[in-house]
Amino acid sequence: MSNEFRTRIKFCGFTRLADAQAAIRLGVDAIGFVFYEKSKRNITLEDAKTIRAQLPPFVSIVALVVDAEPDFVRKLIVEVQPTLIQFHGNETDAFCQQFNIPYIKALRVESKHQLEKDIIQFPNAKALLLDAYVPNQPGGTGKQFNWSWIPSQCTQPIVLAGGLTSDNVTSAILQTQPFAVDVSGGIEDQPGKKSLHKMEAFVNAVAKADGQS
Numbered sequence: 001m002s003n004e005f006r007t008r009i010k011f012c013g014f015t016r017l018a019d020a021q022a023a024i025r026l027g028v029d030a031i032g033f034v035f036y037e038k039s040k041r042n043i044t045l046e047d048a049k050t051i052r053a054q055l056p057p058f059v060s061i062v063a064l065v066v067d068a069e070p071d072f073v074r075k076l077i078v079e080v081q082p083t084l085i086q087f088h089g090n091e092t093d094a095f096c097q098q099f100n101i102p103y104i105k106a107l108r109v110e111s112k113h114q115l116e117k118d119i120i121q122f123p124n125a126k127a128l129l130l131d132a133y134v135p136n137q138p139g140g141t142g143k144q145f146n147w148s149w150i151p152s153q154c155t156q157p158i159v160l161a162g163g164l165t166s167d168n169v170t171s172a173i174l175q176t177q178p179f180a181v182d183v184s185g186g187i188e189d190q191p192g193k194k195s196l197h198k199m200e201a202f203v204n205a206v207a208k209a210d211g212q213s
Contacts, residue, residue: 007173007206008180013041017051019194026203030060040191048080062086093122102126112149132162147176166201173209
């Protein structure tokens with residue numbers, strides 16, 4: 001891959017200010033908060049608002065929700081002021097659009113055929129995040145899917161997720177050439193608690209793929 005393109009990086013599942021600040025110092029493009037009670041990385045609106053208020057400009061703040069009630073999403077937008085919403089459930093394009101804020105739609109990849117059908121269902125998504133399909137788990141599984149299933153021609157930016165670590169993200173980028181990569185478990189000591197060493201190694205591995213190191 002040439003130096004003309006830099007793969008964007010999103011770190012997700014933050015619960016501590018110091019972790020988010022460390023990620024930003026490493027050059028991460030987006031910080032993700034998980035608003036889903038069943039997740040081990042779930043954060044309250046109050047805690048996310050507190051962290052968000054202390055983050056610098058020029059970094060995207062992403063709020064992840066799973067089949068949330070519209071009123072909750074509206075409250076989240078007012079209190080946390082995210083840059084965009086990441087919908088990780090069974091939401092439709094119309095549902096995601098109603099909040100008048102840019103959104104990413106996460107798709108759980110079960111098969112090549114299913115992915116091809118799902119992609120066209122969200123024409124208004126700013127990007128499509130592709131994650132592994134695991135029954136009854138909307139994301140954060142740490143599992144990979146078959147990267148060869150990603151269509152070579154897709155009109156929307158692709159965010160690659162699912163089981164990424166500093167050990168495999170270089171090859172993942174070289175194989176799929178996504179717009180961005182998204183990681184949570186691969187940069188943690190435990191759910192919601194990030195590892196500075198793993199975050200730094202991940203950023204370096206992405207730079208390696210981009211031909212910048």
